[in-house]
Amino acid sequence: MPKQWLPPQIKRVELSTRTNGRPNVRYQLTCDTGEVNGKRKQFRKRYKSEADARQKLSQIQAAIAADAYVHVGRLTVREACNQWIDSKHNLKPTSINGHKSKLSPVCAVLGDIEVQKLTKADIDRLVKRLRAGEQAGYKKWSPRSVNYMLSIFTAVVESQQRQGHVERNVARLVEHLPSEKAEMKILSEEDMFKILDHPGRDRHLWALALYGLRRGEIAALRWEHVNFETKTVRVTENRVVSGRVITTGTPKSRRSRRILPMPDEVLDALREAHALQLQERFASASYADSDYIACDSDGRPYHPNLLTFRWRKLLRELSIDRVRLHDARHSCGSLMHMRNVPTVVIAAWLGHSSAAFTMATYIHSQDDALLVASTSYQRGVTIPVTTSVGDNVPKDK
Known part of the structure; x- marks a missing residue:
């Protein structure tokens, strides 16, 4: 089989040290990877085998051709979070403060880690400690708070991915916790x-x-x-x-x-x-x-x-x-509902964007209402038919 010539990006280098009387050989890969902020960037690394150097060169060239190459960077998790917060120009101050509050344990625990070196295991450990109340400076977090934090941090890393700073979003790999929606109580x-x-x-x-x-x-x-x-x-x-x-x-x-x-x-x-x-x-x-x-x-x-x-x-x-x-x-909302106020009117009164949200979140049955409902199965009981605004249900004639 004829010997393959080395591509210009790979150079055979003999080290000064020898092993068993044989020269130690390395294959140095040096290739251009484009520009960042007007500065020329190169990838440079030595490999023990020519095959490894050729494989890496092929991967880099394919990534550059697909506009998916990620340059080596030193941006930390804390810096990434701050950049993401600063980019949210249309959010209310209350939303900004809420995001900062939920990202605070991320910055405190993972802040010094470079984004490119962040792993799923790093985030999993933080979630576990927050849920157990073992993270110093923080009380035990509910699943809702943890999921809120994960959603925001996923958006932070996704922004870095879109900018070409990380290859993949490891935060997206972390599973959200099952919600523990507390049963809401209402007054009689x-x-x-x-x-x-x-x-x-x-x-x-x-x-x-x-x-x-x-x-x-x-x-x-x-x-x-x-x-x-x-x-x-x-x-x-x-x-x-x-x-x-x-x-x-x-x-x-x-x-x-x-x-x-x-x-x-x-x-x-x-x-x-x-x-x-x-x-x-x-x-x-x-x-x-x-x-x-x-x-x-x-x-x-x-x-x-x-x-x-x-x-x-x-x-x-x-x-x-x-x-x-x-x-x-x-x-x-529940009292209005029991007194047959149309759902769309209740939604407008409470300031909701949709009647569906009103029904799903704010309307709750009371014991008195359940007692009335139980009589519907008694013989000889006539249940009046009521319709809400927008319903098209014909009444019995």
């Missing part, structure tokens, strides 16, 4: 009206919560958004906490901006609170000029987390089983 009608009738400084806040406003919407609401003449409340802002930062911005979605007509009992609670705050303003020379409806006696706006704390305290005082403040919103 009796408990809802018990809260509405309970006197106290924050009664107007609980009334708004029971009528479907989010915690962030209540915390951001100001008296200029309340119109006592038209009996409406205008929801235009959201005041939320991300880590230790309080951010006020637009609501979660476009449809979250809404004007809601309020019943007299809610307006009465708002009038009482407004009158009290005016008295406190005139009585204090250092009263804060905040205009927030959720504030202390000095006019300083409540921290959103304080609303949750005061809600829990109220439930203990009224001997009501503990439910989250956000569950007051669930209770509002």
